[in-house]
Structure formats: C-alpha cells, structure tokens
Amino acid sequence: MSFGGPQWPQEPHQQNDRYDEPYGQRYDPRPGFGGPDTPDWSALAEASAARTRRKRWLLIGGGVLATAAVASIVAVAVVSTNSGSTNASAKNGAAPVLPSDSSRPQPSFSSVAPPPPPNPKDFISSAQKDKAPLSPESLFPGKKLTMGDRVYLKGAISSTTDCASVTQGGLGGVLSKHGCERVIRATYQKDGVAITVGVALFDTEASAVKAKEQAAGGIAPLAGAGVGDFCRATVCLRRANSLGRYAYFTQAGWSSGKKVTTGDELVFKTSDDLGTFTFNQVYARGRAQASAAATAPAGGQ
Numbered sequence: 001m002s003f004g005g006p007q008w009p010q011e012p013h014q015q016n017d018r019y020d021e022p023y024g025q026r027y028d029p030r031p032g033f034g035g036p037d038t039p040d041w042s043a044l045a046e047a048s049a050a051r052t053r054r055k056r057w058l059l060i061g062g063g064v065l066a067t068a069a070v071a072s073i074v075a076v077a078v079v080s081t082n083s084g085s086t087n088a089s090a091k092n093g094a095a096p097v098l099p100s101d102s103s104r105p106q107p108s109f110s111s112v113a114p115p116p117p118p119n120p121k122d123f124i125s126s127a128q129k130d131k132a133p134l135s136p137e138s139l140f141p142g143k144k145l146t147m148g149d150r151v152y153l154k155g156a157i158s159s160t161t162d163c164a165s166v167t168q169g170g171l172g173g174v175l176s177k178h179g180c181e182r183v184i185r186a187t188y189q190k191d192g193v194a195i196t197v198g199v200a201l202f203d204t205e206a207s208a209v210k211a212k213e214q215a216a217g218g219i220a221p222l223a224g225a226g227v228g229d230f231c232r233a234t235v236c237l238r239r240a241n242s243l244g245r246y247a248y249f250t251q252a253g254w255s256s257g258k259k260v261t262t263g264d265e266l267v268f269k270t271s272d273d274l275g276t277f278t279f280n281q282v283y284a285r286g287r288a289q290a291s292a293a294a295t296a297p298a299g300g301q
Contacts, residue, residue, distance in 0.1 A: 120286030124244030125205040140186035147273040155187035156224035169217020178207040187222045194230040195252035196222045208247040215240040219249040235259040
C-alpha cells in the first residue's frame with residue numbers, strides 16, 4: 001500500500017554548463033591573460049566587497065540610534081505617568097500603594113461540600129422509601145417488548161397479594177416464610193417459546209435475597225391473551241434473581257409442550273432477555289425516585 005504523505009523538497013538540479021569556444025580562441029581565465037577585452041575580475045570583487053561592508057555598518061549604526069531614541073521616549077512616558085504617586089510616596093517615606101476598588105462585592109465560596117446524589121438502589125431496597133405507584137401495567141408496559149432485534153408479544157398480566165397461589169412446588173412456602181407482600185406476573189411469547197415473569201415484593205432487600213437463595217419450584221405459568229397453556233407436565237427452564245426488595249422468577253418453555261434441553265438456545269435467550277428487562281424496570285423505579293428526591297425543595301415544601 002502506498003501512503004501519499006508530504007514529500008521532502010528536492011535539491012535543484014546542478015547543471016555542468018559547458019561552453020564550446022571557437023577553434024583557436026581559448027581564453028585564459030587569469031586576470032591580464034585573457035583576450036583583449038578581459039576585465040580585472042579580482043579588482044572588481046574587492047571593490048564590491050568594500051561597498052557591502054560600508055552599507056552594513058551604516059545600517060547597524062542607524063538601528064542602534066533608533067533603539068536608543070525609542071527607549072528614551074518610553075522612559076520619559078513612564079516617569080511622567082508615575083511622577084504623582086511616586087512623589088507623594090517619597091514625601092511620606094513609604095512605598096507606593098496600588099489603589100483597590102472596595103465598593104464591589106467580593107465572591108464568597110461555601111466550605112461545605114454538597115451532599116452526594118441519592119442512590120437509586122436505596123429507594124428500591126425497603127418499603128419505607130419505595131413509595132412510587134406500582135402496577136402490572138407500569139412494570140410491564142405496552143403490548144410488546146423489543147430487545148435488540150427480538151420482539152416479544154405480551155400476553156396476560158396479573159397481580160395478587162396471595163403470593164403462594166401463583167407458584168409451583170416449594171416456592172409458595174419460601175415466599176410466605178420471608179413475608180411476600182405481592183406478586184405481579186406477565187407472560188410473553190416469540191417463535192414458539194412462552195415465558196412467565198413473576199415479581200415478588202418484600203419489605204426489605206434482605207428478605208428478597210433469602211427468597212431468591214432458597215427458591216424451590218417456580219412461578220406458575222400465566223396463560224391467556226393469545227398464549228395457551230405451557231410448562232404443564234413437562235421440563236421448562238426456571239430461574240430466580242433479585243434486586244433491592246424485589247425477587248423475580250422466570251419459567252420459559254416451548255408452547256408445544258416439548259421438553260426444554262440444554263441445547264435449546266432460543267429458550268435460554270428468551271429467559272435472558274426477560275430477566276434483563278425485569279431488572280431494568282425495577283432499577284428504573286429507583287432511578288426515578290432518586291431523581292425526584294434530588295430536585296425536591298428542602299424540607300419537602
């Protein structure tokens with residue numbers, strides 16, 4: 001590959017000039033030995049050098065005189081400008097003092113550092129601070145969900161305070177043990193895969209973490225709104241996670257009832273997408289409440 005960067009300038013071409021003289025008329029270049037009209041080149045060169053030296057000394061002398069004249073003018077101007085204050089200071093025997101304008105207000109800076117911005121996670125970690133309205137529609141809005149180039153259609157949604165009633169296996173006992181207050185569910189489908197997400201609310205983050213760690217069984221699949229029964233008497237993919245006081249559980253499987261295997265990448269990708277979306281939605285609640293607290297007037301006025 002050739003790169004057309006800047007090119008260094010080339011030296012001018014040196015020609016070896018050659019003048020062919022007529023036969024029998026070769027001239028000796030030494031002074032006095034040339035043809036009848038050959039000038040004395042040495043004398044001419046010395047005269048030219050002498051004239052050049054005289055011009056150089058004239059220019060240098062003129063520059064020195066001009067510089068001295070300018071310096072004298074500047075010195076006179078400085079002395080004239082400062083003569084009043086200098087004389088007054090000299091009479092009092094003190095150094096001159098520069099005037100200052102004390103009538104203008106001087107800037108002041110607070111020594112107290114501003115408080116750090118609120119942490120969004122603080123607002124979703126306990127019921128005492130997590131006061132924003134919550135519903136299935138606010139947690140799972142719209143009729144579809146887009147993650148990258150993947151679009152999932154939303155099915156049925158529900159909300160209940162009877163947490164154990166929307167679970168399978170041992171998950172109901174775990175939720176009740178740690179004080180589950182409410183479960184919100186939503187179902188999505190795409191390309192023959194259906195998934196239900198269940199979000200359980202607790203009073204504190206510690207309770208949600210324990211429910212996630214001790215989870216057994218899973219969230220009950222929610223059919224309806226265009227989605228048929230799935231994950232009944234078959235193998236499905238179950239997962240559990242938590243963020244703040246929210247523990248969330250997913251159950252994904254084939255709508256046809258086929259068993260899920262470790263090679264079913266589409267089922268695993270669906271579970272990943274819905275888990276990520278739920279995490280983002282819960283964190284968005286904290287971020288919105290933190291932003292509102294940061295801009296609220298002091299004292300709640």
